[in-house]
Amino acid sequence: MGAKCIAVLTSGGDAPGMNAAVRAVVRTGLSFGMKVYGVMRGYNGLLHGDLKEMNMRSVSDIMQHGGTALFTARSPEFNTPEGVKKAAAMCREKGIDGVVVIGGDGSFRGARDLTGEGILTIGVPGTIDNDIACTDYTVGYDTALNTAMEMIDRIRDTTESHDRCSVVEVMGRRCGDIALNTGVAVGALTTLVPEIPYDFQKDVIDRIRLAQSTGKRHYIIVVAEGVGHTQELAERIQKETGIETRATILGHVQRGGAPTLRDRVVASRMGYHAVELLQNGIGNRVVAMKGEEIVDFDITEALEMPRVFDEKMYKVSAVLSI
Ligand code: ADP
Numbered sequence: 001m002g003a004k005c006i007a008v009l010t011s012g013g014d015a016p017g018m019n020a021a022v023r024a025v026v027r028t029g030l031s032f033g034m035k036v037y038g039v040m041r042g043y044n045g046l047l048h049g050d051l052k053e054m055n056m057r058s059v060s061d062i063m064q065h066g067g068t069a070l071f072t073a074r075s076p077e078f079n080t081p082e083g084v085k086k087a088a089a090m091c092r093e094k095g096i097d098g099v100v101v102i103g104g105d106g107s108f109r110g111a112r113d114l115t116g117e118g119i120l121t122i123g124v125p126g127t128i129d130n131d132i133a134c135t136d137y138t139v140g141y142d143t144a145l146n147t148a149m150e151m152i153d154r155i156r157d158t159t160e161s162h163d164r165c166s167v168v169e170v171m172g173r174r175c176g177d178i179a180l181n182t183g184v185a186v187g188a189l190t191t192l193v194p195e196i197p198y199d200f201q202k203d204v205i206d207r208i209r210l211a212q213s214t215g216k217r218h219y220i221i222v223v224a225e226g227v228g229h230t231q232e233l234a235e236r237i238q239k240e241t242g243i244e245t246r247a248t249i250l251g252h253v254q255r256g257g258a259p260t261l262r263d264r265v266v267a268s269r270m271g272y273h274a275v276e277l278l279q280n281g282i283g284n285r286v287v288a289m290k291g292e293e294i295v296d297f298d299i300t301e302a303l304e305m306p307r308v309f310d311e312k313m314y315k316v317s318a319v320l321s322i
Pocket of ligand 1: 110
């Protein structure tokens, strides 16, 4: 039987575009004749009954803003068998038979557990890192890429004026997709990612020397957060080459800002798809993007899929950037 009353929450790290997904879930649910609740601060709101009934105007004017109007949280209490039972009991008390969770793979584990307690739950990938294996694309990723690219373009202006080298750390603890793509977009001399171990001499110093021999006088090196030691790397480069080298850690600036068109549109399509599944009485699925299609996978299977690193892009980056 299809869900009649659904709830939507955002959980884990926030990402630009989450608001568009919330809006899509609320408006699709209402248009299907469902009762819709917005849950505040992730799973915490389900545990403590911090939720409000939504109407068509509840999600007005949120799509163009970064962050999440429902706020987000990490909830250690939910991440226990008792916590999941308590959240499911709250859903039953409110008559909620379907939940849409917008977040990363930690949040999807929670969604799987909630389905295990009899509440149909759907995951929508919202994370800037693009680190969810089952989908080519996560909501927030495009905005983060564009922010990182703009910031590095600015860094390049000053790096070029002073004949310097800049080492720029972008987000991505386990996943080098932000680094790889911004590296290509800004013409980074070398891009270091957590998936591929690097050799300081070969991948950094030799490339600087080679570029230097062709007349290059300033250098951008992009490093994913998960590689670590960004400041130390800058110091080593300066010591080895004599080129004045600065480290910049972009950090949370990449998490904010108005979502790009692509993030808004993908989030809207994914939110709609999530509610369609619930309307058909289907739970325990993750909404995903394959090529330009919106599809869905079993959550348990999705969580076990191995991430595939884009080797071709890594090669493109290495060839184009000397
Ligand atoms: P993200 O969703 O961005 O990966 P987290 O890993 O912090 O973020 O997960 C968000 C929340 O999801 C956690 O605070 C917790 O409440 C819930 N969660 C995470 N892992 C699990 C798990 N293994 N089982 C149940 N719930 C989980």
